[in-house]
Amino acid sequence: MSIRDRLSGNEAIATAMRQINPDVFAMFPITPSTEIPQYFAQYVADGKVDTEFICVESEHSSLSACIGAEAAGCRAITATSSAGLSFMNEVLYVAASSRLPIVLAVACRALTGPININHDYSDSMAERDSGFIQIYAENNQEAYDNYLQAHRIGETPDVRLPVMICEDGFITSHALENIELERDEDVRAFVGEYHPEHYLLKSENPLAVGPYGTSPYYMEARVAQAEAMKNAKRAILEVAADFERTFGRKYGLFEEYRMEDAEIALVLMGSSAGTAKAAVDELREQGVQAGLIKIRVFRPFPAEELAEALKHCKAVAVLDKSEGFSACGGPLFAETAAACINLDRRPKMVDIVYGLGGRDFTVDQAKRVFARLGRIVETGEIGPVYTHMGQRDLREEAQ
Amino acid sequence: MMNMTEIRWHGRGGQGAKTASLLLADAAFMSGKYVQSFPEYGPERSGAPITAYNRISDERCTIHSNIYAPDFVVVVDETLLESVDVTAGLKPEGAIVINSERSASELRPLLRGYPGQVFTIDAGAISRKHLGAYFPNTPMLAAIVAVSGCVDREDFLRDMESSYRHKFAKKPQVVQGNLDCLAEAMKEVKE
Numbered sequence: 001m002s003i004r005d006r007l008s009g010n011e012a013i014a015t016a017m018r019q020i021n022p023d024v025f026a027m028f029p030i031t032p033s034t035e036i037p038q039y040f041a042q043y044v045a046d047g048k049v050d051t052e053f054i055c056v057e058s059e060h061s062s063l064s065a066c067i068g069a070e071a072a073g074c075r076a077i078t079a080t081s082s083a084g085l086s087f088m089n090e091v092l093y094v095a096a097s098s099r100l101p102i103v104l105a106v107a108c109r110a111l112t113g114p115i116n117i118n119h120d121y122s123d124s125m126a127e128r129d130s131g132f133i134q135i136y137a138e139n140n141q142e143a144y145d146n147y148l149q150a151h152r153i154g155e156t157p158d159v160r161l162p163v164m165i166c167e168d169g170f171i172t173s174h175a176l177e178n179i180e181l182e183r184d185e186d187v188r189a190f191v192g193e194y195h196p197e198h199y200l201l202k203s204e205n206p207l208a209v210g211p212y213g214t215s216p217y218y219m220e221a222r223v224a225q226a227e228a229m230k231n232a233k234r235a236i237l238e239v240a241a242d243f244e245r246t247f248g249r250k251y252g253l254f255e256e257y258r259m260e261d262a263e264i265a266l267v268l269m270g271s272s273a274g275t276a277k278a279a280v281d282e283l284r285e286q287g288v289q290a291g292l293i294k295i296r297v298f299r300p301f302p303a304e305e306l307a308e309a310l311k312h313c314k315a316v317a318v319l320d321k322s323e324g325f326s327a328c329g330g331p332l333f334a335e336t337a338a339a340c341i342n343l344d345r346r347p348k349m350v351d352i353v354y355g356l357g358g359r360d361f362t363v364d365q366a367k368r369v370f371a372r373l374g375r376i377v378e379t380g381e382i383g384p385v386y387t388h389m390g391q392r393d394l395r396e397e398a399q
Numbered sequence: 400m401m402n403m404t405e406i407r408w409h410g411r412g413g414q415g416a417k418t419a420s421l422l423l424a425d426a427a428f429m430s431g432k433y434v435q436s437f438p439e440y441g442p443e444r445s446g447a448p449i450t451a452y453n454r455i456s457d458e459r460c461t462i463h464s465n466i467y468a469p470d471f472v473v474v475v476d477e478t479l480l481e482s483v484d485v486t487a488g489l490k491p492e493g494a495i496v497i498n499s500e501r502s503a504s505e506l507r508p509l510l511r512g513y514p515g516q517v518f519t520i521d522a523g524a525i526s527r528k529h530l531g532a533y534f535p536n537t538p539m540l541a542a543i544v545a546v547s548g549c550v551d552r553e554d555f556l557r558d559m560e561s562s563y564r565h566k567f568a569k570k571p572q573v574v575q576g577n578l579d580c581l582a583e584a585m586k587e588v589k590e
Contacts, residue, residue, distance in 0.1 A: 274461030
């Protein structure tokens, strides 16, 4: 029986954390994720959790503390954003390669510079190769639901990888919306207790964590880690299926919105997908066969499934909310294009970088992208493959 | 989307526009609606212009952009009329509610030709009378409920009472002042 409530994305995530009652929360604040440890500190003060709440001196330390705790057999969590995630960079790789299923909540925010506190995916995309599973949310409900699934995914025995639960900074983290919460006891029954097979403090079978891996050993460890990431795809779907049976809300690797006969489609992530759904609905009413795919799981990337979902489209626009400075498109475009490379008939595909540093994304912008896709289908001319959208023309303004 | 009300708040950092937007969402939520309340953050400085938004609807709204064509605009600080285009995109069939000692006809010339309804309310005086201090957001909240009709008046006053009793559990003496503030503001807001 769900509970009707209204919460911001940050409070929704903090609520999930309270319900799960992890062993350790190591925290260092940074906007816009700060409210998560702030709410959690209140739960600690009110005796609603018995978590060891550690205030450390940096994000490098918060994740390091989680690594120590998780290696000792605990469930350990933290939260961060932007420069905080960048400062964790070194230890993100340690967590993943040590196969420690830490859960890290990220309220995604732009990276410097110019200095900016608002949303884009510069921070999380910069860590796409760290070995963390990455799951993204459209709104507060999905942020909560993804968090409830995170521990089980990461702790699956043939996965054992850390998980980033990503929400859009401010747009989701600070927006109050309706939400269906689950009861504490139902959440605890769903998530279960953590009983790792191996951990540092297991006296009958002691374990070394983070050893030196010389050339004869290093590659085997990396291949095993790569296999674990492949297994994560299956684990994510299994946990989602159980989540749907238990709580009734359905999740996959991505969401297909009105894709059944779509000729033109967007591939995008997060809150923008919700905004673009309104554009799809309007266009459908006018008879335009428009659809969209919202990527929920970016790591592991659902390449085969995405290719299957896009193969009947004539033209696709990938919307990247981070500039990868590759000079040929953002990271979501690179992955989507690679996913489709072996299709016999591929859609024409363009990349649009948008929404950087909190630049607003509107229903009208989404409609303009669909109009451009319509022209590509009509003329067969793809035009520029990699462009930006939503920026002002400063030269024009100067005149 | 059918039956969606979109509201834009203009205030200055520290005046509680964001909080008022949250309280309006709370009241609409309690009356069974789907709600959004979100601020637009610039540099976080006391006194800097800030914007907050509400969407109130019968179904979940998936749009997460800012609001460019609001049904209603609330101006918590009238000095903003000089520097911010508060009526930008405001629907002519909608309305603007301004915290001011002045009348609607005195303020209309400052509204860049906005043809719709203009309401004013002296939120400062009402707040000082009932709360003993300048908290304009509480009267402005009641004023927008009265003007927009997005929440039933009786439901609103009842739900706010229960929410104040919860919020001020340790300061029950301030509950009545806040309720009087809301009730007077609903009466006093004038076109």
